[in-house]
Amino acid sequence: MAREAETLSKVDLEALSVSALTDEIRRRSAINTRWVDVYWSEFIPFAHGIRLFGQIYNERVKPEDPYEFMQLLGQTPLVNVQRNEALEELAALVREDPLLRQAIDERRDAILNPLFEEQMERFIDSFGDLSCPVTGGKQCGQGPEALIKIVLELADHPRLPKKAVSQAAETLRQQFFDTFPPAERTEAEALLDLARASYRIRDDDNIMIGRIEAQLIAAVNEGKKRLSGGVSSRGLQELVEGAQFGGISSSSGESEPTGKYTAQARQLVGQPAGPGIVRGQARIVADPAEIANFKSGEILVVDAVDPNMTYIVPLAAGIVERRGGMLIHGAIIAREYGLPCVTGIPEATTRIRTGHVITVDGFLGIVTLSSDRNPGAD
Numbered sequence: 031m032a033r034e035a036e037t038l039s040k041v042d043l044e045a046l047s048v049s050a051l052t053d054e055i056r057r058r059s060a061i062n063t064r065w066v067d068v069y070w071s072e073f074i075p076f077a078h079g080i081r082l083f084g085q086i087y088n089e090r091v092k093p094e095d096p097y098e099f100m101q102l103l104g105q106t107p108l109v110n111v112q113r114n115e116a117l118e119e120l121a122a123l124v125r126e127d128p129l130l131r132q133a134i135d136e137r138r139d140a141i142l143n144p145l146f147e148e149q150m151e152r153f154i155d156s157f158g159d160l161s162c163p164v165t166g167g168k169q170c171g172q173g174p175e176a177l178i179k180i181v182l183e184l185a186d187h188p189r190l191p192k193k194a195v196s197q198a199a200e201t202l203r204q205q206f207f208d209t210f211p212p213a214e215r216t217e218a219e220a221l222l223d224l225a226r227a228s229y230r231i232r233d234d235d236n237i238m239i240g241r242i243e244a245q246l247i248a249a250v251n252e253g254k255k256r257l258s259g260g261v262s263s264r265g266l267q268e269l270v271e272g273a274q275f276g277g278i279s280s281s282s283g284e285s286e287p288t289g290k291y292t293a294q295a296r297q298l299v300g301q302p303a304g305p306g307i308v309r310g311q312a313r314i315v316a317d318p319a320e321i322a323n324f325k326s327g328e329i330l331v332v333d334a335v336d337p338n339m340t341y342i343v344p345l346a347a348g349i350v351e352r353r354g355g356m357l358i359h360g361a362i363i364a365r366e367y368g369l370p371c372v373t374g375i376p377e378a379t380t381r382i383r384t385g386h387v388i389t390v391d392g393f394l395g396i397v398t399l400s401s402d403r404n405p406g407a408d
Contacts, residue, residue: 079228
């Protein structure tokens with residue numbers, strides 16, 4: 031999948047004739063559909079390896095915490111964490127260079143830091159400009175403005191410490207292996223390797239398929255540009271208008287409730303998915319275009335966290351999700367960053383509004399809504 035996305039990215043869409051561009055959109059649509067089918071038929075079942083490993087671990091180790099095994103699997107590198115580290119490197123350059131920050135604030139075309147320019151280009155080549163709902167997408171809305179917003183927000187706050195290799199994870203690893211007789215040690219190692227691969231694909235699959243979809247979006251956007259420029263092609267127009275994206279999107283399409291609504295002080299109960307307690311202002315993110323408005327210290331409230339949007343997690347104080355349990359993307363990334371997280375709250379995106387002050391108890395799986403609301407929240 032990664033190789034195919036890389037191959038597609040090297041095609042110069044602007045150099046294609048109208049006929050060739052039409053064929054290219056048709057080809058990319060078929061490629062995207064094929065990988066979406068692979069996602070549902072192979073990736074989703076394979077991701078259940080996390081749960082199956084947990085059953086084996088709990089049967090053998092019999093820990094007090096039935097989710098202890100997640101600490102063992104959590105030492106697995108994830109693509110979205112690598113993306114967040116690349117964002118942090120950009121933010122660090124802005125923190126360290128007042129002239130660069132001034133140039134960005136004044137929207138100057140000439141950036142005064144060549145290293146920043148180079149790293150920005152590298153980031154966009156690898157992960158897109160953050161204006162699209164998929165990783166690798168470019169120019170879906172705000173263009174690089176979304177990326178700049180996130181970098182500046184990160185730069186305004188101290189750098190998050192890098193996650194160290196957990197000594198506890200090594201202890202748990204040895205504890206698990208010790209339940210096997212020496213003759214079965216190779217099998218135990220294979221089980222752990224398989225579970226870690228399952229953990230990794232549970233998060234990375236959306237990132238990778240997003241890169242495929244981003245190449246389809248790029249071709250469709252080129253088609254839109256040709257049509258708006260006066261090109262007349264019925265075939266191209268039909269493909270552009272009929273293009274379908276988001277075959278694996280986590281979003282339910284829900285938006286914030288309309289009309290006058292006041293949430294009364296109450297508790298919403300869900301699944302404890304990330305230990306910790308935090309109180310802060312909520313921000314509902316119902317559309318990818320809203321992500322760039324996220325502010326440091328806010329609590330992210332969503333239908334479900336898509337791995338393509340987890341670049342804002344380092345700014346969040348906590349996570350609340352309408353869907354899911356302990357093993358979904360949001361719970362995994364919350365534990366990667368040590369954030370309180372509660373999932374599986376059916377009323378999360380309707381009872382909570384942007385600006386409401388909420389308390390997230392990731393130990394008990396309870397979200398408490400206060401009656402106060404920041405009047406300046408958007």
